[in-house]
Every structure is written in C-alpha cells, then in structure tokens.
Amino acid sequence: MALIELTGIERSFTLGDSEVHALAGLDLAINAGEYVAVMGQSGSGKSTLLNLLGLLDHPNTGAYRLEGRDVTTLTADEQARVRRERIGFVFQSFHLVPRLTAAENIALPLMLAGIEPAERSRRVDKALQDFGLANRADHRPDQLSGGQRQRVAIARATIMQPAVILADEPTGNLDRATGEDVIHLLEMLNAGGVTLIMVTHDAALGARARRRVVMQDGRKMTDEAT
C-alpha cells in the first residue's frame, strides 16, 4: 500500500471568466520513505499539488488516500488532526510567529495537540539539540539568520514525528551554502524514514532526489526514479 495515492485529481480556479486548471487528470502514488522532488516551471501546479497533499486545499474531483484512508471526505476538524499528526510543512518564507521564541515556535504543534507542558519542553529541548539550535532557544525569529530560521521551521515540522514532510522551495530564500545545509538536514530526516516531498526548480537539487516528478500545466510530464 502506497503512503500517498492520488487518482484523477482535478483542481481548477476561476479567474474572472477564465478557468485555470492548476491540476488536471493527475495520478500519483508515493511510498513511505520516498524522497521526491517536484519540479516544473512557475505556474505548473507544484504548490497546488503540495497544498492538496497537505490537506490545505481540496480537489474538485478525484480521490486522495493517505495511509490507505480517503482523506477528502473528512470533516475540517478531522483534516486538521491529520495535518497535526501525519504531515509536516516547510515553507519558502519560513512562517515563524515573530513574537515567539525559537523554542516556542517549535512547540506550537505540540501545544495545538494538547500535549502536557513537561513533555512538550522535553521534546523541544531534544529538537533544539538535534538541530543545533540549543543556544538559540530564547531568540526571536528576527534575531536568527535565515538558515537558523529554516532549521527552526524544520524542527517544528518534525516535532510531531509526521509520516511526510512537504517542503515548498525550502531553499528559495537562502543563499547557496545555507540552502545546502538545509537540504542536507531534510535528507538526513528522510534517511531516518520520513517521506520527503520537496518542490524545487533547482535542477541540481532535483538531481539529488531519488525520484523526480516534473509538472507542466497541471499535468505530470515525467516521473522518473534513479
């Protein structure tokens, strides 16, 4: 059984009186533990695909099965729970809460899940150690470098031990060297068993993935594994 199974997915937006098919006739299956790079030109539907996989968006038609379960028919609260427990997001623009410290940002998913404060701080401390942020715990985002911010974001995405990490151009706002570090970190997590799905239009980064899905006009153009 595949971790992710998309069949016949359509997602269209109406802009004025024209209809944009962001995703059209998309079938995709991804197994647990895979490392997939989603590539393609700007506007080809990469972000829409990722949002859909993360249950932030809904297809107009088609089925999405996550860990064997049809998740498109779940209620909004049930979907929130799936996001909380099974999915971790990493964004291009980090999306840290500016008034909270690094530790508090990492703790957010634990807090939303209602986990006890003692257990929370234990797990956050460990994450801070693991991600090399131990001496940055009490720093607010504006006191951190870009690379550190993305590391906080990755720590936050993995703190609930999700099945899959969805990263939309995670190095887009970073310089080359820092981007390398972040990719390395994500690859380490993947090596630890987490499924990694990463949008990028950097061919060199795409080449590092074990599988590349190239999108064009909302369709899967190529899907190759190495």
Add this chain to the structure above:
Amino acid sequence: MKLPDTLRFATRAATGYPLRTFLMVLAMSIGVAAVVVLTALGDGARRYVVNEFASLGSNLVIVLPGRSETGGFNPVNAVTSTPRDLTVGDAQAITRAPAVLRTAPITVGTSEAVFNGKLRDVTIVGTTADYLKLRRMELAQGRFLPAEDANAAVAVIGAKIQSELFGNQPALGQVLRIGDRRLRIIGVLGQSGQGLGMNADEVVILPVTVAQAMFDTNTLFRILVEARGRPLIEQARAQALEIVKARHDGEEDVTVITQDAVLETFDRILGTLTYGVAGIAAISLAVAGILVMNVMLVAVALRTNEIGLLKALGAEAGAIRNAFLAEATLLSASGALVGYLLGQLGAFALRTAVPTLPAYPPDWAVIAALLTALSTGLLFGVMPARRAAQLDAVQALAKR
C-alpha cells in the same frame, strides 16, 4: 488546544503588540473609570443630602410659611413670599396637638458678634428651649435656653464661635454683643457638624422673641415639629396643618412637609441623576466595545499569515476562534480592571478634595461597569475571531 495554552497564547499576542494593547486598555478603562467616578459623584450627592436631612432630627415635620401648590415638597415653592405670618403662637398651638411631642419655632438671620474687640459674622437662630432635644444636640458647657423666660437676654454659642472669639478663656457668663444688644452666654454647643447647610458650630442661639426683635420681624422661618413616634408622623402633619389653618382664618397658607417626603424626593431626584450619568458613561463602554472589534479585526488582518500557519500546523477552526476571543476578552478584562482602579482612585481624590461628600461608587454601578466592559469585549470579539477561524489556509499563508 488546552485552555491554559489558549490563554497563554492570547497573552503573548496581547503583550506582543504593546502600543495597540495600551490604547485598547486605555479606551476600555476610561469607560469603566467614568462610570465609577460619575456614579460615585451622583451617589455621594444623594447620600450627602440624605445625611443632612437625617441630622435634623427624627420623626420631624416642618411647617413653612407659604402655600405649595403641589402639596409635595418643592424647593422652589418653599422660598416664595409669605402671605401671612407664621408666629410663635402658631408653634405653641401646634404643641398642644395630640400627635405632637414638641415644637421649636425658628427665626434665622445673620449679624455680627463682638467680644473684647474681636468681631465675627454669625448665623443667629432664634428658637425655644425644646430646640435642643428636637435637634438631638448636645451641650458642651452650661445650659440651653430657659423654658420659662422667653425674653431673657441670653445666648448659646456654637463650638467654633467659642474657640474663635474666646480661645482658651471661659465663655460662660461672658457678655457677647450682637448688633446693639448685650447677651449673656449661658451655654456652649458640643461639636456637631453639618445640618441643612447650617453649620451648628457657627451659630448663636437666642430666645426666639429676642431674635425676632433683633431682626424686627414677627414671622418665623419655619416651625420644627417632632411627632410622638414614627407611625404618628402623618397624623402630626395633618394636625399641624389643621391647627395653623384654623388660626389663619381657615386659609391654608402654610406648607407642612414631613422629613420622609423630603428625603424621598431628594433620594429620587439624585438617584435618577446617578442612573443618568451611569447611562451616559456606559455609552463610552459601548464605544470601547466597538473599538475592541476594530482592533481585533486589524489584528486578524495583520496576523493572517500566522492564522494560515496555525491551520497548516493542525489547529482546528475552534482553537483559532478561541485564541482570538481570549485575546479580546483579555484586553477588555485588563481595561476593566485598570478602569476600576482608576475610578476608585478618582473617587478617592473626590473625597479628599471635598471631605463632606461621601463619594463612594455604588456596588451596582461597579458591577454593571465591569460586566458591561467584559461582555462588550467578548461580544465584539466574536465576529473578528470567527473571521480568523474561517480564513482559507492557503490564501492566508500566501498573503503578504
């Protein structure tokens, strides 16, 4: 998301934007403080008047010259011109009424008192021996006016007059000159305080006929009548009116009021006033409520990204709604608390500035102000919180 976490999250959000929070709390606290101070003022005035009347004595019926049209007490009618004199004879006649315990005729005027070259303006009260008991006053030294001799050239002086004119010297037995009369001081009143705007510490009390002669008048300012008991107040009033009417050729040319009626009227007027100012002040609370809504709507707009993120991290719509609602409640609650403290401080300042005014805010006003502040905050916080909860996650995340 658990309640303590929701509260902590909301607190962090409130303290994360200190200027906004400060302005918000200020607006709400001004509303609450206004209610507290204004009702303290209104209720203080009411209590002041009520105390003043109560200090006159108890079971009191007052006969005023002049007819009041409404029959009830009306401060304007009470000072209209006198058609027929109200006399000492009238007072004596009323004393014989069955429901009446005692009476005291009163003539009031001002004059200058001189002792040993020291000169002072004084309020002269001309009355009879029963005045002391009727007003429940105490003597510090000597005796009060004699009951037997209504023409005696004697005077009883207030405590302040004694200290100002005589200092440490004994006043008893000394001769005080008032106008062109020389009066022997036979008594000094104990310290008392206010009584209907007339400070009993600053009066000189003379036999009524002496005072009337001094002011060259036959009429009285009023006659104080004490009923034999509380249940007999109404009877005493009717009998007094009947007697004076009979003595004035059947014409009802006096007004007889009971202390209770006067008290009730003032109580009602000033009570209504207090509700009025409370209402006006409450409007500022409603305005503050609308401000809460706007501030929270701006907060939702400014934090759209954050809301999208929380959704991506798996927050249910309810958790987001609660967080924003908690923030609105927190802001209005701290506004209410600060306002309450400011209001109490204001009331304290009022009492310090005007010590005779018991300017304490009534409990109902304080509770109403706090409840209104909290509920408007909550009420006006609902709409922005719901708007936050209903945001589309993808669009919220994409917004810059």
